[in-house]
Amino acid sequence: MAQQHSCGCCSPTSAAPAAGATTPETTETTCYCPIDGVLGTVSKKYAMRIVAILGAAGPTRYGELQDRLKSASSATLSSHLDELADAELIERRSFDEVPPRVEYSLTPRGRELETRLQPLLEWASDETS
Amino acid sequence: MAQQHSCGCCSPTSAAPAAGATTPETTETTCYCPIDGVLGTVSKKYAMRIVAILGAAGPTRYGELQDRLKSASSATLSSHLDELADAELIERRSFDEVPPRVEYSLTPRGRELETRLQPLLEWASDETS
């Protein structure tokens, strides 16, 4: 998962080998590209939308999410929720009652993401032609 | 491409018949979801990185891009550049010389995107697990 490479977009001097140049292969610098981390998760088709919904509406049930993301099947939705929960961007809260109820909400970290996502989303809807 | 639908993440759901539950401030106007537009393009594997590179380094040649995005093959890179150019986020400038030279740079619109992308990227590298 935490793939390492030198993409040059995050670390400027990626071409230069580490000190000593003991490694002739010039394999990888210690550049970790953010895109491979959180941003990889975020680029999932519905990930941003889920974050946006949870950010705007607060704790939301599974069914309502599915309702809002009409084109997403339950399988797809589940996998997205899993991944977001794994990344600790959202939190899953399951209530012990019948019928079952599960609510998803943003973690503090997810809220930070949402903050940074907003301008992007707003701009995107403006630029939409 | 510019698919239209109501996802509920950008404007309250309108499609919900919800007997009696007439949403208070429902902008039932056709909801255009930004994710399907620019953000769709942006979620391409290297799109964000390209924008980030061009933003940080200014006009950049094809070869250098390929150099920085080591894992991207030329075919992949080309298709990304095409798509970004189509979306008018980047500009392709071809010089009439030998050997051929082509430079890519951000359009004003691309620069706006880059602006909104920065906080996200910065945060992502911090949050890197």
Place this chain on the structure above:
DNA sequence: CAGCATCCGAACCGATACTG
């Protein structure tokens, strides 16, 4: 140097059906 064409595996996502 820049970049398209092709092949092909991998990932993604929707539909359906079924469980706790």
Place this chain on the structure above:
DNA sequence: CAGTATCGGTTCGGATGCTG
């Protein structure tokens, strides 16, 4: 209600090889 299992279609993207 909240999922999981499975299947199949579609897209993505990496490798290679070839043009201008």
